Amino acid sequence: GAGVSQSPSNKVTEKGKDVELRCDPISGHTALYWYRQSLGQGLEFLIYFQGNSAPDKSGLPSDRFSAERTGGSVSTLTIQRTQQEDSAVYLCASSLAPGGNEKLFFGSGTQLSVL
Protein backbone atom coordinates (compact mmCIF):
# COMPACT_ATOMS: atom_id res chain seq x y z
CA GLY A 1 0.00 0.00 0.00
CA ALA A 2 0.89 3.65 -0.07
CA GLY A 3 1.60 3.90 3.63
CA VAL A 4 1.64 1.97 6.90
CA SER A 5 -1.87 0.85 7.73
CA GLN A 6 -3.06 0.05 11.23
CA SER A 7 -6.35 -1.42 12.37
CA PRO A 8 -8.53 -0.83 14.19
CA SER A 9 -8.05 2.92 14.53
CA ASN A 10 -9.88 2.83 17.86
CA LYS A 11 -10.44 -0.04 20.26
CA VAL A 12 -12.41 0.07 23.50
CA THR A 13 -12.20 -3.01 25.67
CA GLU A 14 -12.95 -4.14 29.18
CA LYS A 15 -10.26 -4.85 31.69
CA GLY A 16 -9.17 -8.48 31.51
CA LYS A 17 -10.04 -9.00 27.85
CA ASP A 18 -7.48 -9.80 25.14
CA VAL A 19 -6.95 -7.46 22.17
CA GLU A 20 -5.18 -7.79 18.83
CA LEU A 21 -3.78 -4.83 16.96
CA ARG A 22 -2.80 -5.14 13.33
CA CYS A 23 -0.10 -3.44 11.28
CA ASP A 24 0.33 -3.64 7.52
CA PRO A 25 3.71 -2.10 6.61
CA ILE A 26 4.75 -0.53 3.35
CA SER A 27 5.34 -3.20 0.73
CA GLY A 28 8.99 -4.21 0.56
CA HIS A 29 9.91 -2.81 3.97
CA THR A 30 11.82 -5.48 5.87
CA ALA A 31 11.99 -3.73 9.24
CA LEU A 32 8.90 -3.23 11.39
CA TYR A 33 8.60 -1.53 14.78
CA TRP A 34 5.92 -1.19 17.43
CA TYR A 35 5.85 1.82 19.73
CA ARG A 36 3.44 2.92 22.43
CA GLN A 37 2.51 6.58 22.88
CA SER A 38 1.08 7.59 26.22
CA LEU A 39 0.09 11.08 27.30
CA GLY A 40 3.18 12.89 28.54
CA GLN A 41 5.39 9.85 28.04
CA GLY A 42 6.44 10.24 24.44
CA LEU A 43 7.06 7.18 22.32
CA GLU A 44 8.06 3.99 24.09
CA PHE A 45 9.73 1.29 22.00
CA LEU A 46 8.08 -2.13 22.28
CA ILE A 47 9.48 -4.54 19.68
CA TYR A 48 11.34 -4.68 16.40
CA PHE A 49 11.05 -7.20 13.56
CA GLN A 50 13.51 -7.88 10.80
CA GLY A 51 11.64 -10.10 8.37
CA ASN A 52 9.68 -12.57 10.49
CA SER A 53 12.08 -12.66 13.40
CA ALA A 54 12.13 -10.31 16.38
CA PRO A 55 15.75 -9.64 17.36
CA ASP A 56 14.74 -6.97 19.84
CA LYS A 57 11.81 -7.55 22.20
CA SER A 58 13.37 -5.53 24.99
CA GLY A 59 10.58 -2.97 25.14
CA LEU A 60 7.67 -5.30 25.81
CA PRO A 61 6.46 -4.23 29.27
CA SER A 62 5.26 -7.63 30.47
CA ASP A 63 4.59 -11.18 29.35
CA ARG A 64 1.01 -10.13 28.60
CA PHE A 65 2.37 -8.48 25.48
CA SER A 66 3.40 -10.48 22.43
CA ALA A 67 3.79 -9.86 18.73
CA GLU A 68 4.30 -11.84 15.59
CA ARG A 69 4.96 -11.13 11.97
CA THR A 70 4.12 -13.52 9.20
CA GLY A 71 5.34 -13.62 5.62
CA GLY A 72 7.66 -10.71 6.35
CA SER A 73 4.67 -8.42 6.09
CA VAL A 74 1.68 -8.03 8.42
CA SER A 75 2.31 -7.89 12.15
CA THR A 76 -0.07 -8.44 15.05
CA LEU A 77 0.47 -7.09 18.55
CA THR A 78 -1.51 -9.01 21.16
CA ILE A 79 -2.21 -7.82 24.67
CA GLN A 80 -3.66 -10.43 26.99
CA ARG A 81 -5.72 -9.70 30.10
CA THR A 82 -5.67 -5.97 29.40
CA GLN A 83 -5.20 -3.53 32.26
CA GLN A 84 -6.17 0.13 32.46
CA GLU A 85 -2.52 1.16 32.26
CA ASP A 86 -2.38 -0.42 28.81
CA SER A 87 -4.53 2.45 27.49
CA ALA A 88 -2.43 4.31 24.93
CA VAL A 89 -1.92 4.85 21.23
CA TYR A 90 -0.04 1.93 19.69
CA LEU A 91 2.04 2.99 16.72
CA CYS A 92 3.56 0.82 14.05
CA ALA A 93 6.38 1.91 11.79
CA SER A 94 8.32 0.31 8.98
CA SER A 95 11.55 1.02 7.14
CA LEU A 96 13.18 -0.35 4.04
CA ALA A 97 16.07 -1.77 6.05
CA PRO A 98 17.13 -1.77 9.69
CA GLY A 99 20.09 0.58 9.35
CA GLY A 100 20.60 3.51 11.67
CA ASN A 101 20.03 6.13 8.98
CA GLU A 102 16.82 4.61 7.66
CA LYS A 103 13.72 6.75 7.72
CA LEU A 104 10.80 5.27 9.62
CA PHE A 105 7.31 5.55 8.16
CA PHE A 106 4.60 5.56 10.80
CA GLY A 107 0.98 4.50 10.73
CA SER A 108 -1.76 6.61 12.30
CA GLY A 109 -1.93 4.29 15.29
CA THR A 110 -4.55 2.38 17.24
CA GLN A 111 -6.08 4.22 20.18
CA LEU A 112 -6.65 1.57 22.86
CA SER A 113 -8.92 2.38 25.77
CA VAL A 114 -9.25 -0.16 28.58
CA LEU A 115 -12.26 0.47 30.79
Next chain:
Amino acid sequence: AQSVTQLDSQVPVFEEAPVELRCNYSSSVSVYLFWYVQYPNQGLQLLLKYLSGSTLVKGINGFEAEFNKSQTSFHLRKPSVHISDTAEYFCAVRAPSGYSTLTFGKGTMLLVSP
Protein backbone atom coordinates in the same frame (compact mmCIF):
# COMPACT_ATOMS: atom_id res chain seq x y z
CA ALA B 1 22.10 3.04 25.41
CA GLN B 2 20.87 6.42 24.35
CA SER B 3 18.41 8.84 25.89
CA VAL B 4 16.76 12.06 24.77
CA THR B 5 15.55 14.98 26.82
CA GLN B 6 13.10 17.54 25.53
CA LEU B 7 12.90 20.09 28.28
CA ASP B 8 9.75 21.86 27.14
CA SER B 9 6.49 19.93 27.05
CA GLN B 10 4.69 22.90 25.48
CA VAL B 11 5.87 25.98 23.62
CA PRO B 12 3.26 28.65 22.90
CA VAL B 13 4.20 31.20 20.26
CA PHE B 14 2.51 33.81 18.10
CA GLU B 15 2.31 33.46 14.35
CA GLU B 16 5.34 34.83 12.46
CA ALA B 17 7.51 34.72 15.59
CA PRO B 18 10.70 32.64 15.67
CA VAL B 19 10.79 29.44 17.65
CA GLU B 20 13.37 27.06 19.09
CA LEU B 21 12.51 23.61 20.40
CA ARG B 22 15.24 22.19 22.58
CA CYS B 23 16.64 18.68 22.47
CA ASN B 24 19.54 17.20 24.41
CA TYR B 25 20.76 13.64 24.14
CA SER B 26 22.98 11.26 26.02
CA SER B 27 25.01 8.51 24.39
CA SER B 28 28.29 6.68 24.89
CA VAL B 29 28.72 6.34 21.11
CA SER B 30 28.25 8.62 18.16
CA VAL B 31 24.65 8.91 17.05
CA TYR B 32 22.31 9.87 14.30
CA LEU B 33 19.75 12.52 15.28
CA PHE B 34 16.23 13.06 14.01
CA TRP B 35 13.24 15.32 14.43
CA TYR B 36 9.81 13.86 13.72
CA VAL B 37 6.55 15.85 13.65
CA GLN B 38 3.05 14.68 14.44
CA TYR B 39 0.27 16.93 13.13
CA PRO B 40 -3.16 16.60 14.79
CA ASN B 41 -4.80 13.29 13.89
CA GLN B 42 -1.90 12.26 11.67
CA GLY B 43 1.00 9.83 11.93
CA LEU B 44 4.56 10.90 12.68
CA GLN B 45 6.65 12.04 9.76
CA LEU B 46 10.33 12.80 9.44
CA LEU B 47 11.14 16.51 9.57
CA LEU B 48 14.92 16.31 9.27
CA LYS B 49 17.93 14.24 10.25
CA TYR B 50 21.61 14.63 11.03
CA LEU B 51 23.89 11.79 9.98
CA SER B 52 27.28 13.43 9.43
CA GLY B 53 28.92 16.41 7.78
CA SER B 54 27.53 19.91 8.13
CA THR B 55 26.14 20.45 11.60
CA LEU B 56 23.30 22.62 10.28
CA VAL B 57 20.61 20.56 8.61
CA LYS B 58 17.55 21.81 6.82
CA GLY B 59 14.25 20.00 6.75
CA ILE B 60 10.77 20.37 5.37
CA ASN B 61 8.49 23.35 6.00
CA GLY B 62 11.36 25.77 6.68
CA PHE B 63 12.67 24.04 9.80
CA GLU B 64 16.35 23.58 10.54
CA ALA B 65 18.37 22.07 13.34
CA GLU B 66 21.93 22.38 14.51
CA PHE B 67 23.99 19.55 15.91
CA ASN B 68 26.28 20.62 18.73
CA LYS B 69 28.50 17.77 19.84
CA SER B 70 30.09 19.56 22.79
CA GLN B 71 26.68 20.44 24.23
CA THR B 72 25.07 17.17 23.06
CA SER B 73 22.20 19.17 21.65
CA PHE B 74 20.12 19.16 18.48
CA HIS B 75 17.77 22.13 18.78
CA LEU B 76 15.09 22.72 16.17
CA ARG B 77 14.46 26.22 14.87
CA LYS B 78 12.20 28.11 12.53
CA PRO B 79 12.57 31.87 11.91
CA SER B 80 8.85 32.50 11.38
CA VAL B 81 6.12 30.05 12.32
CA HIS B 82 2.68 29.57 10.81
CA ILE B 83 -0.57 28.41 12.36
CA SER B 84 -0.13 25.19 10.39
CA ASP B 85 3.06 24.42 12.33
CA THR B 86 0.95 23.60 15.37
CA ALA B 87 1.92 20.01 16.10
CA GLU B 88 3.90 17.80 18.45
CA TYR B 89 7.61 17.56 17.72
CA PHE B 90 9.74 14.60 18.75
CA CYS B 91 13.51 14.48 18.89
CA ALA B 92 15.02 11.02 18.42
CA VAL B 93 18.46 9.41 18.50
CA ARG B 94 19.85 6.21 17.08
CA ALA B 95 23.25 4.54 17.02
CA PRO B 96 24.63 4.32 13.47
CA SER B 97 25.85 0.75 13.40
CA GLY B 98 23.67 -2.13 12.27
CA TYR B 99 20.35 -2.44 14.01
CA SER B 100 19.63 -0.04 16.84
CA THR B 101 16.50 1.22 18.50
CA LEU B 102 15.25 4.68 17.60
CA THR B 103 14.85 6.34 20.99
CA PHE B 104 12.43 9.26 21.25
CA GLY B 105 12.08 12.15 23.62
CA LYS B 106 8.75 12.87 25.29
CA GLY B 107 7.80 15.46 22.71
CA THR B 108 7.19 19.19 22.63
CA MET B 109 3.79 20.55 21.69
CA LEU B 110 4.17 23.70 19.58
CA LEU B 111 1.08 25.87 19.86
CA VAL B 112 0.94 28.70 17.31
CA SER B 113 -1.73 31.33 17.81
CA PRO B 114 -2.73 34.31 15.63
